[in-house]
Amino acid sequence: MSSHASVPTLVPRRPARLLTQNREMRAIGAWNWTLPAWAGRFPDGKTYNTCPSAGICRDVCYARHGTYTWPTVKAKHHANLRFILDDLPGWEEAMSAELGRRKFRGTWVRIHDSGDFLSDPYLLAWLRVIRAQPETNFYAYTKEVARFRALVEPDPPANFLWVYSFGGTQDAKLDIERDRVADVFPDEEAIAAAGWHSQEASDLLAVLGPRLVGIPANRIPHFLKRLGGRTFRSWQAEVDAERRAHGRQRDGPRLVPDDTQPRPSASTGPGQVPAVRRPGRAA
Numbered sequence: 001m002s003s004h005a006s007v008p009t010l011v012p013r014r015p016a017r018l019l020t021q022n023r024e025m026r027a028i029g030a031w032n033w034t035l036p037a038w039a040g041r042f043p044d045g046k047t048y049n050t051c052p053s054a055g056i057c058r059d060v061c062y063a064r065h066g067t068y069t070w071p072t073v074k075a076k077h078h079a080n081l082r083f084i085l086d087d088l089p090g091w092e093e094a095m096s097a098e099l100g101r102r103k104f105r106g107t108w109v110r111i112h113d114s115g116d117f118l119s120d121p122y123l124l125a126w127l128r129v130i131r132a133q134p135e136t137n138f139y140a141y142t143k144e145v146a147r148f149r150a151l152v153e154p155d156p157p158a159n160f161l162w163v164y165s166f167g168g169t170q171d172a173k174l175d176i177e178r179d180r181v182a183d184v185f186p187d188e189e190a191i192a193a194a195g196w197h198s199q200e201a202s203d204l205l206a207v208l209g210p211r212l213v214g215i216p217a218n219r220i221p222h223f224l225k226r227l228g229g230r231t232f233r234s235w236q237a238e239v240d241a242e243r244r245a246h247g248r249q250r251d252g253p254r255l256v257p258d259d260t261q262p263r264p265s266a267s268t269g270p271g272q273v274p275a276v277r278r279p280g281r282a283a
């Protein structure tokens with residue numbers, strides 16, 4: 001198991017429960033699996049990056065702000081991540097066992113309140129878990145476009161829906177004429193003006209509502225200032241164009257977290273639960 005057994009006091013303990021339910025998820029009858037957002041460092045000094053395709057979103061990441069930074073919350077997210085990094089087969093077994101409980105039948109599970117499908121083996125493990133639980137519905141936001149094109153799109157599980165979210169280094173691979181996509185807008189008015197559809201009433205609308213999904217930015221003043229009236233899509237396009245103009249590669253994962261964020265791949269507001277059993281397929 002962990003190669004860090006020599007420093008047991010620094011290693012997060014394996015979580016007793018993998019799926020949780022905060023107020024927003026409870027309001028829509030959904031459960032949640034969470035990783036720490038983006039790049040960071042475990043207490044033993046080892047670094048990680050859970051969002052390898054994060055772009056500008058990392059500079060305004062909702063999950064690196066507020067309650068997400070509380071030590072107990074962070075420790076729980078670290079423990080979740082440590083589990084999949086140290087013992088992916090064990091995690092798969094534990095997740096499948098937990099999902100086998102009666103209370104998850106007919107419900108929804110959101111994969112990643114923060115974080116993303118950080119590797120092929122991890123995504124493939126999830127696909128096996130999802131297929132083994134046909135009576136539970138799963139959904140996710142993701143910026144891992146190429147990984148999904150290769151591993152999910154050819155044969156997606158019937159009980160899994162996803163939405164690609166803008167603000168990542170793979171934005172250029174998205175086709176808004178075809179893909180189900182989510183973008184963060186400055187406010188509800190901007191979403192309506194663009195002809196997109198807000199998921200503010202229920203996060204499930206991101207996968208069950210119209211295909212062009214608008215997310216109103218969190219009302220965090222310094223994030224709104226950074227966003228500067230743009231959407232994540234337009235901001236990322238600006239950054240990509242600037243890099244091309246300077247002949248630079250898009251940058252890879254940074255490992256120097258700062259203290260910022262709004263809400264990109266995620267979001268929700270308390271709200272109604274749409275009829276959710278056996279939805280159609282995303283994108």
Ligand code: SF4
Nearest residue numbers: 038051057061115265
């Ligand atoms: S916004 Fe989402 S994808 Fe971007 S860094 Fe935060 S958790 Fe990762």
